[in-house]
Amino acid sequence: MLNRYPLWKYIMLVGIILVGLLYALPNIYGEDPAIQISGSNNSTIVDINTQKQVEQIINNNKIPFKSIIFENKSILIRVATNDIQLKAKDVITKALGDNYIVALNLAPATPSWLNAIGAEPMKLGLDLRGGVHFLMEVDMTTALDKILDATLDTLRADFNANKINFTGLSKNSQQQIIASFDNNDARNAAITRISLSPDYQLIKQNDKQIVIGISERRLQRARTDAVAQNTTILRNRINQLGVSEPIVQRQGADRIVVELPGIQDTALAKKIIGATATLEFRQVNTSNAYDINDIVTGKSRVPYGSEVKFTKNGYPVLLYKNVILTGDHIIDSSYKLVGENSQVSIQLDNEGGKKMLAFTQKNLKKPMATLYVEYKDTGKVDSDGKPIMEKQEQVINTATIQDIFSNNFQVTGIKDYDEAKQLSLLLRAGALIAPMKIVEELTIGPSMGQENIIQGLESCLWGLLISVAFMLVVYRLFGLFASLALIANLILIVGMLSLLPGATLSMPGIAGIVLTVGMAVDANVLINERIKEELRNGRGVQHAIDEGYSGAWSSIFDANITTLITAVILYAVGTGSIRGFAITLGIGILTSMFTSIVGTRALANLVYGGRRIEKLSI
Known part of the structure; x- marks a missing residue:
């Protein structure tokens, strides 16, 4: 029989709308x-x-x-x-x-009974909720200095392995490496080794020296890695501190955007994200040929390749300059009490595991230190106007390597349980690969965010009222069906945005919702005009309703699917507010198609289906 839905379809429709309403409810509590x-x-x-x-x-x-x-x-x-x-x-x-x-x-302020079923309000962006916005720039000079230090160690090991005699390896102020040799044969052999690697380039040479530069390809990779790792680590650090709904994303070649919705104190926000610290694992120099006290007091010189660092209690430790591993290779960390002492377990990524395996195979039963390095802004700027960062270092732990290990190992012998807990937290949160400075900051007050919300709601309300008035005047009862479908559409959009973990509503997102209201009306206009056309052609009421929905379906589908493809592309290539617009637009397209076609058809079938009707209210 025409225009009759089975009971299960009505139950499904009502169930979907009720679930949408349930998950949209938290938004009314503020x-x-x-x-x-x-x-x-x-x-x-x-x-x-x-x-x-x-x-x-x-x-x-x-x-x-x-x-x-x-x-x-x-x-x-x-x-x-x-x-x-x-x-x-x-x-x-x-x-x-x-x-x-x-x-x-x-x-x-969501009630506990809604929280119990996972119902939470929509996540609001910075422009609606208020908060702080920072644009941070990665200090590429420091990142490239680390690349140069690593390159020095690599070249030294390579020259020694290939029995190339060199008298010196050092770096100059132009971020280049100067290698010195006794004779031309050693120099030529070094040039041959350098030419085999795409990471190096020969800048110039003379009889006993060559100047080696880092290739542009390697520098570009270093810049990309520095920003990518800092972005990930910043996100982890903010999550560790419990800031709700943060946004941390890359912008441009060397900048990172950090948005903390709800936070109103800029100074405190800087403390949260401004700790530009790194971790380094270093080998302890335990040679009996040196007295650490004599070195500290100046009675003897610091041995070549080593330097003195201090613990938080002021105890000096002689460390080799060569860095075994940095904190950016740590995936996870945990701590527990073992006997009278505490133990911190560390898990490394694949690259870090390979480096640690190679080191421990050669240095069993020798001590290794964990060095905490922090860069602080001195308040001064250089000739280019960039802030001058002061480097502060502290040995936070030393432990003996008891066995050969790679990806997983334990730091033992920590007497203070709280120290082990905090060391684990620091390792788990991660360390920045290079220091950063804040180049732009913006604070949006909650009153401004509330004003944006009111303006957005007013735009939605006016769009809804105008659409409803138009549909009621032009299409009468079928206009009422369309109006009820519009309301159900808004409920489902809000419910979906509240349910999706990665969706954040911003002003462009509200614009996407308003746009989908118009698109939902457009679908019902196509259906209603098709029904009127069939009635003018002499079709019966039941056949006109059936043909109106089935005939308009292809046009509605084609129009919405092309817009949905646009929304997917916007989400894929866009960032920030553009993605927010794409999400609401995509959700709105799907819900509007459901309510405009299935919802209004269900109402029409409920009122007119299976009856002898001579005239439609359309």
Whole structure:
């Protein structure tokens, strides 16, 4: 029989809309002003005891709060108003001191019964929620210096392996390597070895010296790797600190965009992302020929190829300059208590595992040190206007290599359990391959974000009202079907955006939603006009409805599939807000096709299906 749906189709339709409504509900509850507390450095621990301390501080100062929760190594305090939020922040900051980051934030006010089923509000972009935006530039000079140091070690090993006698290997101020030789034969042999590698290029030569440069191909790869690794490590570091919905992505050749929605304190945000630190594993020089105290006091010189570094307690350690491995090769790290001491387990990537295997095979039972290196802005600039970074180094651990290992190994002998915990956190979060500087910063207040939300909602509402009015006037009852489908379409879009983990709504995303409202109306206009055309051609009511939907389907499908392809391309090649627009547009196309065709057909079948009707309200 024409225009009759089986019961299961109605159940499916109602079920889909109810699920969409359920997951769209969290968006009506808004957000609570909140204070987020985390450690400002690796030695500061935030745990349940810290939560009790903070709760006592709040109660002693008679500050009302909704809840206080410890999760993801940070404490989140919800309050009722912005005034209470500011007062609580000042009180807590003063009581806890500089060892903690006390940041203003916004926390979803979703009821627990919705959270229990995984229903959360849409993730809002920086332009809607407010927060801080940084544009960071990677210090390529430092990254290339590391490449030069590694190249020096590689060339030294290669020359020795091929019995090429050289009198010196050093680097100059132009980021080039100068190799010196006793005779022309050794020089020519070195030139032959260099020509075999695509990573080197011969700049110039004379009787006893050659100047070696790094090839442009190798430099480009180093720049790309530096930005890519810093982007990944920054993202991991921000996640470790518990910042909600961060955006960390590459922009251009050597820049990274960091957006922290909900964070309102720029200074504290800088502390979160500005720790431009690296980790290095070095071999300890234990030769009896040198007295470390004499070297520190200046009575004897530092041996060639070594340097003195200090622990946090000021104890000197003589390390070889050659870096075994840097922290960017660490995949994961964990810690546990073994007897009276603690143990940190480390997992390396394939490249790091190969390097560590080669090193431990040659240096069994010898000590290895973990060096923490941090670059801090001195506040001064060089002749090019770039900030001058000061290098600060500290030995955070030394341990003896007990066995040959590669990808997985343990650092043992750590007496302090908290030290092991913090070392594991540092290793797991990762270390930047090169320091970075902030070249642009922007703070968007929550009031501006709220204003953008209101304007976006008003645009959606006006678009919906105009579309509904047009459909009701022109198509009457079928216009009502289309209007109900429009409302269901918006519910499904919001529900899908709330459900998808990677979707973030921004102002361009709202524009995508408004656009899909118009596209949904367009589909119903095609269907309704086709039905009217069939009625004018003398078709019966039931045949006109059936032919209207089936005849318009191909046109609707072709129009929407081409737009969907455009949305996919925008998502694939775009970044940031362009991707947000593509996501909402793509979701809107799929939901509008469902509600415009299946939804309105179900309503038409429910009202007119299987009946003798002489006239349609269309």
